[in-house]
Amino acid sequence: MTLTCSGIGVTQGIAIGAAHLLQRGLIEVAPRTVRKRDIPHEVNRFRRAVDDARRSLSGVKKRIPKSTRSEIVDFIDTHLLMLDDAALSEVPISYIRTKKHAAEWALQIQREALAQVFSEMTDPYLRSRIDDVDHVVGQIQKFLLQDGESEVDDLSGHIIIAQDLAPADTILLRHQGVAGFVTEGGGPLSHTAILARSLGIPALVGVHQATRILRNGEPLIIDSKHGALIADADKPILQHYRKLIKQSRKQANALMALVDVPAVTRDGERARLMANIELPEDIEATRSLAADGVGLFRTEYLFMNRQQIPDEEEQFDAYRQAVEGLAGIPITIRTLDLGADKQIDGCMPGGQSCNPALGLRAIRLCLKEPKLFRPHLRAILRASALGPVQIMIPMLSNLQEVRQLKALLQEARESLVRDGLRFSGQVPLGGMIEVPAAALSADAFARELDFLSIGTNDLVQYTLAIDRVDDEVNYLYDPMHPSVLRLIQMVIDAGRRRQIPVAMCGEMAGDPRYIPLLLGMGLREFSMQPGSLLEAKRVLRSLNFARLDRKVSKIIKNIDQPAAMRMLLKLCSEDG
Ligand code: PEP
Ligand code: MG
Numbered sequence: 099m100t101l102t103c104s105g106i107g108v109t110q111g112i113a114i115g116a117a118h119l120l121q122r123g124l125i126e127v128a129p130r131t132v133r134k135r136d137i138p139h140e141v142n143r144f145r146r147a148v149d150d151a152r153r154s155l156s157g158v159k160k161r162i163p164k165s166t167r168s169e170i171v172d173f174i175d176t177h178l179l180m181l182d183d184a185a186l187s188e189v190p191i192s193y194i195r196t197k198k199h200a201a202e203w204a205l206q207i208q209r210e211a212l213a214q215v216f217s218e219m220t221d222p223y224l225r226s227r228i229d230d231v232d233h234v235v236g237q238i239q240k241f242l243l244q245d246g247e248s249e250v251d252d253l254s255g256h257i258i259i260a261q262d263l264a265p266a267d268t269i270l271l272r273h274q275g276v277a278g279f280v281t282e283g284g285g286p287l288s289h290t291a292i293l294a295r296s297l298g299i300p301a302l303v304g305v306h307q308a309t310r311i312l313r314n315g316e317p318l319i320i321d322s323k324h325g326a327l328i329a330d331a332d333k334p335i336l337q338h339y340r341k342l343i344k345q346s347r348k349q350a351n352a353l354m355a356l357v358d359v360p361a362v363t364r365d366g367e368r369a370r371l372m373a374n375i376e377l378p379e380d381i382e383a384t385r386s387l388a389a390d391g392v393g394l395f396r397t398e399y400l401f402m403n404r405q406q407i408p409d410e411e412e413q414f415d416a417y418r419q420a421v422e423g424l425a426g427i428p429i430t431i432r433t434l435d436l437g438a439d440k441q442i443d444g445c446m447p448g449g450q451s452c453n454p455a456l457g458l459r460a461i462r463l464c465l466k467e468p469k470l471f472r473p474h475l476r477a478i479l480r481a482s483a484l485g486p487v488q489i490m491i492p493m494l495s496n497l498q499e500v501r502q503l504k505a506l507l508q509e510a511r512e513s514l515v516r517d518g519l520r521f522s523g524q525v526p527l528g529g530m531i532e533v534p535a536a537a538l539s540a541d542a543f544a545r546e547l548d549f550l551s552i553g554t555n556d557l558v559q560y561t562l563a564i565d566r567v568d569d570e571v572n573y574l575y576d577p578m579h580p581s582v583l584r585l586i587q588m589v590i591d592a593g594r595r596r597q598i599p600v601a602m603c604g605e606m607a608g609d610p611r612y613i614p615l616l617l618g619m620g621l622r623e624f625s626m627q628p629g630s631l632l633e634a635k636r637v638l639r640s641l642n643f644a645r646l647d648r649k650v651s652k653i654i655k656n657i658d659q660p661a662a663m664r665m666l667l668k669l670c671s672e673d674g
Contacts (some may be wrong), residue, residue: 393625
């Protein structure tokens, strides 16, 4: 029978595929023993589960494309090695034989013993490796529970259902060719959702109870635009969605005609449409869609799904590939924005914060951890010798951070000179305005920096005091809130006064509904995931700037009045 659940769509797309429930975390297993005569059967069950887990992981490894970063393969290799280790593959068998434990129980007892050993380690990195053990134990557990039923280890074309996904998981899933994903938690501005959008994977977040309601293998439809998940759809519904998929492919093809035309309004006002990139594949998309630049390169993804922080050479290599791949298109490399929901495996410096979004994140973390930051700055500077690079600082909240960063940059330049390594003498330095304090002091930041970029994902989060990953408060997430619009206007005005460029690289910039408003507010640089570039250009080319300018000034001036709000809502619902 057809079942519909609602959630929050993070893309416009539609996906059709079979459900695959992702088992996360370990299942609590009840103590259970077996009869003496069943021991050989239990040992066989355990061996088969270990073999199946190995086969499944090797399958994933084989399907990873050659262009993928080697650490993703290393990550899987580590887990394969652990599966071969006697601590996981043999010790539980000895418990089955000597203590008559059921296979699941024997595995759990051994997991507890290993957790005890890890918890006594003094090195925090080694202590955190219990996560790898749990991952591998979870794999064996999963196959024990399936008990011989065939496992879907080719996830391509499947729709993943999970309680939650970290950005790092999303990257791995992408390499397995999944058709879409659905999570119980998370907000549309979480980094997981942003990644899904950038990867073009239809996704829904905030589908409560999804892992309980849905069954493995069940046919599903994700209608991301309308926030709907349809299970077991009947034939007419399926036909309807197949038709929509065809239509959207046609529309996407039609947009390709806009690749080589300029981003200019009907009355000749020019804007720059730039790309937000995170993964190597985004570089090709940026170039083929003729973006005017990269307005945001999120460097933190290089640090995910691995156990060691990439060294300067590896970072340089990644930034070099981006700069060379862009073949002259200017790139804005953002310094590491780790922390909050952008956590990385074992190598996350700093302790656990009780409120990570307000804690040691982004520039705060980097300034506190020079060992992490110095090689990062050197690597970016070295990439600047190969093409037009600018550096951007995330999450600024006071000028002291800019000054400290400038001093570190100077130090990095001097050390590169000493080492005989090349870098450009012309690397503009900009800052992200994503904390209300920075927006309120935009003039001061504009005096110290060469450009500003408004990060609305965080600016909305911090202005309205709502956690961007918490779906319980998602209904309050509103980029059109008068306070948010006032702050955005202050930043644009500060840039104009100081004659420095102001861009926007939050998701708002790529949302066609807001482009007329932002253009009218004076924004000229929009940075968005590559998949949104052509639609943004289509909207922009349909606008009349002079008319918008007058209308938007009136709205912003009277933003607290109901009439202005009505005008604003109308403007944002009709492509201008
Ligand atoms: C933002 O906050 O708007 C932004 C672009 O940065 P991120 O989403 O990576 O935090
Ligand atoms: Mg941000």
